[in-house]
Amino acid sequence: MSSVRQKPEDSADGCRAMAASNREQAATTPNDHMRATLQRSAEAWTARASLLDRLEARFNARAAENVAGQPTRLGMESQENG
Numbered sequence: 001m002s003s004v005r006q007k008p009e010d011s012a013d014g015c016r017a018m019a020a021s022n023r024e025q026a027a028t029t030p031n032d033h034m035r036a037t038l039q040r041s042a043e044a045w046t047a048r049a050s051l052l053d054r055l056e057a058r059f060n061a062r063a064a065e066n067v068a069g070q071p072t073r074l075g076m077e078s079q080e081n082g
Contacts, residue, residue: 019045
């Protein structure tokens with residue numbers, strides 16, 4: 001599900017990287033308000049990563065079910081010749 005042009009926020013790994021960056025910035029900022037904002041942002045990126053992971057897993061499961069439900073070419077040929 002990856003693309004050469006995919007934005008970081010469109011992949012679970014990219015979201016986790018953005019969350020890590022926000023946490024790092026939050027740890028080094030002296031401003032309480034900015035720290036809280038960055039921590040909330042990190043939580044949001046983590047939630048988005050989790051969502052994207054679930055969506056990808058469901059997509060892959062459906063794709064596998066579709067492939068498993070398709071007759072094999074060999075099976076189709078034997079039915080056609082039978």
